[in-house]
Amino acid sequence: MRRPLIGITCYHREGAERPRFSVPAAYVDAVRAGGGRPVLLPPGDDDPSALLDALDGVVLCGGGDIDPSRFGGAARHDSLYSTSSERDAFELALVHECLRRGTPTLAVCRGLQVLNVARGGDLHVHLPDVVGELVAHRVSREHHSHHPVRIDASSRLAAVLGASEVMVASWHHQAIDRLGAGLRAVAWAEDGTVEAVEMENEPAMLAIQWHPELQVQEPGGRQLRLFEELVALARRATRAPASAGPSSR
Numbered sequence: 173m174r175r176p177l178i179g180i181t182c183y184h185r186e187g188a189e190r191p192r193f194s195v196p197a198a199y200v201d202a203v204r205a206g207g208g209r210p211v212l213l214p215p216g217d218d219d220p221s222a223l224l225d226a227l228d229g230v231v232l233c234g235g236g237d238i239d240p241s242r243f244g245g246a247a248r249h250d251s252l253y254s255t256s257s258e259r260d261a262f263e264l265a266l267v268h269e270c271l272r273r274g275t276p277t278l279a280v281c282r283g284l285q286v287l288n289v290a291r292g293g294d295l296h297v298h299l300p301d302v303v304g305e306l307v308a309h310r311v312s313r314e315h316h317s318h319h320p321v322r323i324d325a326s327s328r329l330a331a332v333l334g335a336s337e338v339m340v341a342s343w344h345h346q347a348i349d350r351l352g353a354g355l356r357a358v359a360w361a362e363d364g365t366v367e368a369v370e371m372e373n374e375p376a377m378l379a380i381q382w383h384p385e386l387q388v389q390e391p392g393g394r395q396l397r398l399f400e401e402l403v404a405l406a407r408r409a410t411r412a413p414a415s416a417g418p419s420s421r
């Protein structure tokens with residue numbers, strides 16, 4: 173059986189003398205562990221539709237901050253880092269096309285935020301200013317933290333993970349403020365921060381604020397299930413009748 177091709181979005185263009193695109197190897201390893209074949213998607217492509225023609229699924233990975241101008245012109249903040257107009261434009265267009273087609277997608281950390289902004293929602297520009305330090309969502313830009321997350325027991329996410337509470341690897345300082353159209357919060361940190369969302373009638377969209385790629389080797393493989401589910405959704409999508417065509421959503 174052919175392994176589904178899973179596109180993984182890359183970080184922003186960086187480096188002055190020899191500019192480069194990159195992505196943490198943990199995403200590549202996690203897609204492989206879940207049964208997929210990873211393909212890197214650098215920002216800048218002007219036709220996400222053509223990219224998706226060749227892919228079975230997508231991982232919207234983490235990374236730098238979304239420019240606040242993308243969600244209502246919110247004031248800039250000293251904590252903002254690695255903003256990239258090129259990456260923002262590419263990923264917003266990509267997620268719109270993924271939703272239109274019903275492409276199986278796993279949105280991780282920044283990826284969840286891109287989804288929310290694409291649906292007209294906005295973000296807390298610097299989460300500690302809003303919720304304080306009760307939960308360590310990020311200890312530094314170089315190191316991630318861990319904290320528990322409560323999941324709606326009736327959600328698809330709880331069914332995938334087989335649990336209504338999990339310990340997650342956390343590495344972010346922005347988070348959802350106002351939910352975008354059609355999104356429903358299904359997981360929360362102790363301080364009320366939204367940790368996952370779902371869309372009605374969009375079972376192929378998995379969107380979480382934490383970093384499961386950092387936990388795929390943990391005993392029990394609970395976080396690996398997210399990548400396995402993405403690959404399973406991709407397999408089912410490739411077996412769908414050709415006459416079905418792209419999703420109109």
